[in-house]
Structure formats: structure tokens, C-alpha cells
Amino acid sequence: xxxxxxxxxxxxxxxxAPVELRCNYSSSVSVYLFWYVQYPNQGLQLLLKYLSxxxxxxxxxxxxxxxxxxxxxxxxxxxxxxxxxxxxxxCAVSPGYSSASKxxxxxGTRLSIRP
Amino acid sequence: EAGVAxxxxxxxxxxxxSVAFWCNPISGHATLxxxxxxxxxxxxxxxxxxxxxxxxxxxxxxxxxxxxRLKGVDSTLKIQPAKLEDSAVYLCASSTRDRVExxxxxxxxxxxxxx
Numbered sequence: 001x002x003x004x005x006x007x008x009x010x011x012x013x014x015x016x017a018p019v020e021l022r023c024n025y026s027s028s029v030s031v032y033l034f035w036y037v038q039y040p041n042q043g044l045q046l047l048l049k050y051l052s053x054x055x056x057x058x059x060x061x062x063x064x065x066x067x068x069x070x071x072x073x074x075x076x077x078x079x080x081x082x083x084x085x086x087x088x089x090x091c092a093v094s095p096g097y098s099s100a101s102k103x104x105x106x107x108g109t110r111l112s113i114r115p
Numbered sequence: 116e117a118g119v120a121x122x123x124x125x126x127x128x129x130x131x132x133s134v135a136f137w138c139n140p141i142s143g144h145a146t147l148x149x150x151x152x153x154x155x156x157x158x159x160x161x162x163x164x165x166x167x168x169x170x171x172x173x174x175x176x177x178x179x180x181x182x183x184r185l186k187g188v189d190s191t192l193k194i195q196p197a198k199l200e201d202s203a204v205y206l207c208a209s210s211t212r213d214r215v216e217x218x219x220x221x222x223x224x225x226x227x228x229x230x
Binding site for chain 1: 119146155156157158159160163170171206208210212213214215216217218219220221222223224
């Protein structure tokens, strides 16, 4: 079975500072990996996904993530955050042995941006 | 293109009462998902439909929860009777197909409070 651990429940950063949100996964098979964002009172929105190919994945809103198989990690980064990035971020995993769409979500990291 | 629609947005009920949530997916999306998101946790899949058939309902508490998608378009999730632990946000999502590479689009959710 697959699982996801988001190591930080909350991350406060100052505006225009860089940020890294950490995600580790556990799986005995290959995986697909995702980051979703949830703005206040809204549904989840896909930021980026790793299915295959380059381990550095670029997403929307200037975010990127790097798949590290040896460390079973998929950390999310942004070089300079804005107030509008205030949201909850979810890392998610799907088993790579199946083409079906089942996704398992982590518990989320709340990113708060200080002016 | 219209997004995933859900109603109501908020619902407060007493325990042992029944409640129903409605979801209208993006037009043309064959796959529909219901997730439960308890405060402080990531979304958990309750049930997945492919057109009007159930693909996965392994985590649906079938003694009290039921869901249907009779015409393969909109869907209803029902809880009867509700328990205190059912307090959560219920998210509906849809995708073009049941494929991991197809993005799941989420609705804004229904926040259920059981008193």
C-alpha cells in the first residue's frame, strides 16, 4: 500500500522569501506523485504532477517539485512567495502499477505568508 | 467551461438525522469521485463512479452512506443516520476518464456539521 507523509503541518514565511514544503512517500512499487492546492473555501486544484520523465516538474503559479526516488521524496518549492499563495497544500500519491486514477492524499501543509 | 458544482455549501444537522449532497460534474466527464475531508486531514476517497457504475467503494461506510449516479451525469451522496464523526467537508471531483494522467477537478465542497 502507498502512503504520504507531509512533515510540516504549518509553514510560516515572509512575502518574497523562498519556501519548501516537504513530502515523503512510502511504496513498494513505482508511483505517480501530485501536489494540490486548496485556497480558503475552495476545492482542490492541481499544482503539478510527476508521471514519468524528468524528475524536476514545473507547475502553475511558479511552483516546482523534484522527484527523488532514493529519498522517496517529492518536495515542493517556490523561489519567492506572494500573499496570494496562502493556502493549504496537499501531496498525493498513486500506485504506478495501475493506470487507474486512485489518489491517496497526505494530511496537508498550511502555508501562511507574512507581509 | 463550468466547473464541478456542489450543493448545498453548508449543512448543519442533528445526529441520527439524514442528509443528502448533490454534485454535477464537468460536462463530458465520465469519472466522478466523492471524497471526505475531516478537519486537519487530507481528502479520503469514499466512492468512485465510471459513468453510472461503481469502480471503488471500499472506504464507503455502507451501513450509513449511499451514493448513486443513475444517468451517469450528476450524483447524490446520502448519509442516514448521521453520526458526530461524519462532520467533514464532502468534496466531489470529476475527470475525463479513470486514468491517472487525467486531472481530477474538484468542486468547492459541502461542509457538514453534525451536532
